[in-house]
Amino acid sequence: MRIAVMGAGGMGGYLGAKLARGGHDVALIARGAHLEALRRRGLRISGAESLEVSGLQATDRPAEIGAVDTVLFCVKLYDTEAAAELIRPLLGQDTFVVTVQNGVESAARIAAVIGPERALAGAAYFPANIVAPGEIAWLGRMAGKPLIAFGEPGGGSSPRAREFARICNAAGVEAAVFEDTERMIWEKFCLIAGSSAATALTRLPVGPVRSDPDSRWMLARAIDEAAAVGRALGVQLPDEVEERVLGLLDASPANGKTSQLVDLERGRRLELEWLSGTVVRLGSKHGVPTPVHHTVYAALKPYAHGTDSV
Numbered sequence: 001m002r003i004a005v006m007g008a009g010g011m012g013g014y015l016g017a018k019l020a021r022g023g024h025d026v027a028l029i030a031r032g033a034h035l036e037a038l039r040r041r042g043l044r045i046s047g048a049e050s051l052e053v054s055g056l057q058a059t060d061r062p063a064e065i066g067a068v069d070t071v072l073f074c075v076k077l078y079d080t081e082a083a084a085e086l087i088r089p090l091l092g093q094d095t096f097v098v099t100v101q102n103g104v105e106s107a108a109r110i111a112a113v114i115g116p117e118r119a120l121a122g123a124a125y126f127p128a129n130i131v132a133p134g135e136i137a138w139l140g141r142m143a144g145k146p147l148i149a150f151g152e153p154g155g156g157s158s159p160r161a162r163e164f165a166r167i168c169n170a171a172g173v174e175a176a177v178f179e180d181t182e183r184m185i186w187e188k189f190c191l192i193a194g195s196s197a198a199t200a201l202t203r204l205p206v207g208p209v210r211s212d213p214d215s216r217w218m219l220a221r222a223i224d225e226a227a228a229v230g231r232a233l234g235v236q237l238p239d240e241v242e243e244r245v246l247g248l249l250d251a252s253p254a255n256g257k258t259s260q261l262v263d264l265e266r267g268r269r270l271e272l273e274w275l276s277g278t279v280v281r282l283g284s285k286h287g288v289p290t291p292v293h294h295t296v297y298a299a300l301k302p303y304a305h306g307t308d309s310v
Contacts, residue, residue: 001167002068004090005029006083008038008058010128010259011100012074013136015148015173017043017053022171027057027065029086035060037134046131048140048253067092070164073099073110077274080106084113091118096160098150100124102196102259103274104189104230107153120161121181122150123188125248127256143251146174149188151181186230186237191245193275194223196260197296200270203261207254210246220246221292226279232286264300267307272300 001024005016008028020026028038035058042054057065068090075083080101087097091114099106100122107121125145131137141147148168152158156179168175178184198209198219209215223245230237238244263270276293283290 001025001070001164003027003070003072004062004065004068004087005072005074006062006087006090007073007075007079008043009034009074010130010136010138011124011126012072013043013130014045014126014128014138015072015074015100015124016056017045017051017136018173019168019171020053020056021051022167022173024167024171027059027068029060029062029065030058031060033133034130037132041134044135045138046135047137049138062086063089065090068095071095071097073097073101073106075101076269077101077103077106077271078269080109081113084110088114096120096164098122098164100148100150102189102192102271103278104185105274105278107185111153116153119153120150120164121153121185122148123185124148125188127253127258129257129259129262139253139256141174142248145248146176148173149176149178149184151178151184153181156181180236183236186227186235187241187245190223190226190230190237190241191248192258193226193279193293194219194245195249196258196271196275197222197293199258199261200264200300201296203264205254205261206249206252206256206258210249218292219249222276222296225283225288225290225293229279229283229286229288229290232288233282264303269306270300270304272297272304276300 004027005012008030016026038058045051098120107119111119125142127139157177161177165175165177276297279293
C-alpha cells in the first residue's frame with residue numbers, strides 16, 4: 001500500500017516507520033530541522049522500541065508525492081484545516097484519510113475541506129515525541145488498547161477500514177476497527193483531555209500526577225467533566241467510562257508526557273483550544289459545569305500561542 005503521513009512527528013513518525021518496515025511505500029511530510037534530518041539520515045525510533053528506517057521519501061511539499069492509497073493525518077489540531085488543504089495532491093479517486101488526532105471534531109473538520117466520503121475518524125493510544133531532529137522516542141503502549149483505532153464516522157466498520165487494519169496489524173501496528181466510532185472518539189477524548197489538562201497544569205508526567213492524591217483528584221474530575229459533556233451531546237458512553245479511562249492512565253508508562261505538556265515545556269503553540277477549550281465551549285452550550293477544565297483553560301491560555309506570546 002502507498003501511504004503518506006501528513007505530520008511525521010512523534011505519532012506519525014512512529015506509525016510511518018513501522019509501516020515502512022512492514023514493506024509499504026511510505027512518504028513522510030514534515031518540516032524544518034526534522035525534515036532535513038529525515039532526508040539525510042532517515043528516521044530513528046528509540047525508547048521502548050529501537051528501529052531505524054532509511055530511504056523514505058520525506059518532503060514538505062505533498063505535490064511531490066502524488067496520489068496515494070491512504071493518508072495518515074497526524075498534524076496538530078490547530079493546523080487541521082490548513083493541512084487538509086495541503087493534502088489535496090495526495091488524493092486519488094479512492095484515497096481515504098485516517099485521522100489519529102486528539103480532538104472530537106477532527107474528522108468533521110477534515111471532511112469539510114476534502115469531502116465526507118474520504119475521512120475516517122481515529123485515535124492513537126501511545127506516547128511518542130520528537131526528541132531530536134530525525135529521532136522519535138516511543139515510550140510504550142497503553143495496556144488493554146490497540147496502538148490505533150478507527151472507523152467510518154457514523155458508520156463504524158467498512159471494507160476499507162478493515163483492510164487498512166489488516167495492513168497495520170501485519171506491519172506490527174496493532175489496529176482495531178470500531179463499530180461505534182463516535183463512542184470510541186469520545187472515550188479517547190476523555191483520556192487525552194483529562195491527562196493533558198492535569199499534566200500541563202502541574203508540569204509533570206503521568207506517573208507523579210496519578211500517584212499524588214490531590215493531582216489525581218484533578219485528573220479524575222477532568223475526565224468526569226469531559227464524559228459529562230459527551231453524554232449531554234448524546235454520545236452513548238458507558239457508565240464505567242471514567243473508571244476505565246483512569247485505569248488506562250494507571251497502566252500507562254509513568255514517564256509518559258502528553259503532547260500538550262511537551263509543547264508547553266518547549267514553548268510551542270498548544271492544542272488547548274481543542275482540548276480543555278472544547279470541553280468548556282460544549283459544556284457551556286449544553287449546560288454542563290466544567291470548573292476544572294475552565295480553570296486549566298484560564299491558567300494555560302497565556303501560553304496557548306507559545307512563550308513568545310506571553
